[in-house]
Amino acid sequence: METITIKDIAKALNLSTSTVSRALRGSYEINAETKKLVLEYAEKLNYRPNPIALSLKENRSKSIGVIVPEIDNPFFSQAINGIESIAYNRGYHVVIFQSHESYEREVVNVEHLVSRRVDGVLISLSGQTKDVSHLKELNDKGLPIVFFDRVSDDINTHKVIADNYDGAFKATEHLILSGRKRIAHIAASSYLSITKERINGYLAALAQYNIPVDENLIKYCSYGLQEMETVISRLFSENRPPDAIFTASDRLALGCLTTLKNKNVRIPEDVSLIGFTNLKVASMLSPSLSTVFQPALEMGQSSAELLLDLIEGKSKMPVTYKTVKLQTELMLRDSSLLQH
């Protein structure tokens, strides 16, 4: 790929590179004719400034790094969609990294981002991450970081989260109102902020309707299908099995659905099921599953806006703690199926 530079234009037009540069940048002190000449020639040769040279000069890359647990997860691909749309509108590029829910990989990703000189970082923490010093250090050094969805309270910066408490409350309330009494909650990694928030919403709903909390009905399930089987087995080997399950994510909802099917537990006759999920089609495909849908696209957009504002100094630096509450829409369908 031979590329045309400012120097080529200068040579061809018998001008200095500075003149050409000024002409192209639409600078002030420049003869109108010279400018026209340069612009036309540049257009003819399809000149494109080299952003790498600019980056080196201006010590910024006009790119942001995004670290997500998995791209191939509807919530995160929707979020990336939103991030991409904002970033490109504002002249930034998006470089994608996956932590695969591993703390070690997240640390390596962060290291890569720093090496790559991204102008800022958007991150949703891995399920294994307890300690965020790898991020705090960078943030203290002045690298803008914005958290979305899975956040940490240990770093004082922008955070974009869904209203997990409210979503969990409504989901639980929905199950209660449809007559369920023993509502299990299958939660994700206990380290995650979203996990805690959702559990709190669940507990609050139980409290409001005077339903006693049974600790045995709250299960954490961080890993694969195998763990889900154990969890489900435990739940149903109790004296009084649950009559409803509230799962905390897409993966958990689907895993639960599969496992229940394999175990010949009938849905919704034996248990009714509701989940936090971004699999838009889930409830459409499966009348047995109601979902709490998270506005992933909007969360991606908001977090990208916040990050770019930080980068461009349009927003006070590390002091802002801004929790953006986004509408959590409850997609409760075929409610009749949930009735006894």
Place this chain on the structure above:
Amino acid sequence: METITIKDIAKALNLSTSTVSRALRGSYEINAETKKLVLEYAEKLNYRPNPIALSLKENRSKSIGVIVPEIDNPFFSQAINGIESIAYNRGYHVVIFQSHESYEREVVNVEHLVSRRVDGVLISLSGQTKDVSHLKELNDKGLPIVFFDRVSDDINTHKVIADNYDGAFKATEHLILSGRKRIAHIAASSYLSITKERINGYLAALAQYNIPVDENLIKYCSYGLQEMETVISRLFSENRPPDAIFTASDRLALGCLTTLKNKNVRIPEDVSLIGFTNLKVASMLSPSLSTVFQPALEMGQSSAELLLDLIEGKSKMPVTYKTVKLQTELMLRDSSLLQH
């Protein structure tokens, strides 16, 4: 973000930048002690070479551009997952673009990629793209391009495709063998390579089982749900409606499912449904839908490998026409439901 450079190290150690550079690069002509000194100091200061400076010097960015129609589409997010894994293993970054199925946006994306000086491009064409001269021009100039999934025959480079013909053949055959006779095919944009290949597979299966082709049973559906309603209405307003539908994608399968439901067409009693889809859970969630699963992850990996080989000159440049055939797996479940 203040960053430490080779110059800082040189100054601190009273060495020249060249010596420091040599020490860091593990070069030959260098005193062992000096080397050790530099390495230790660099380690202590957490020195990281600036890839931007490297890029400027070596005229490459160590990044590849990926253009997909939509990130938020299971097939493409799985493919990107595969691309990412290979790229990072080989030291490249992945910069993501979406065409949103629009030719104009695809052209703009390509323009951006060129501006960004990516070392190569992975692309799956938009549904509106008939003309690929925007890509051909670049490829002729020496920019490595690899197509995946939605390819063009007008550019002579690597292409990674699933065996769409075979998948469509088997899907159709499956419907035939379960007793269906009037099998409709709902296809995506007629411009796309995958569309043609799948139609050919469909036609071949009909031919093999001596089922006459009814042109009215082949419908193109490029856009939203509205168009799907029209298509379904037309199909079922015929004298003899279809007794099975073979849809060409996730979106079409789900749109079809929804529309049929709204129209109170029973599945699989009235029509049985089979689709090309990467919504891994689709068939799990919906016993009415059998799926032909595309190995998106593997396709992403293969195409990334091929592109990086091209970039690094490990593969003959633009003369190679290599179609990588990947296994198309047919997920036929609850077959009994498909029987009359």
Place this chain on the structure above:
DNA sequence: TTGTATGCGTTATCAT
């Protein structure tokens, strides 16, 4: 209004 020189971080080439 235009040209010259410098620097961004790094490495290759050519001294020493």
Place this chain on the structure above:
DNA sequence: ATGATAACGCATACAA
């Protein structure tokens, strides 16, 4: 074995 210098592409402070 090490140092000085130029070059990658661009913008800008300064000189003319």
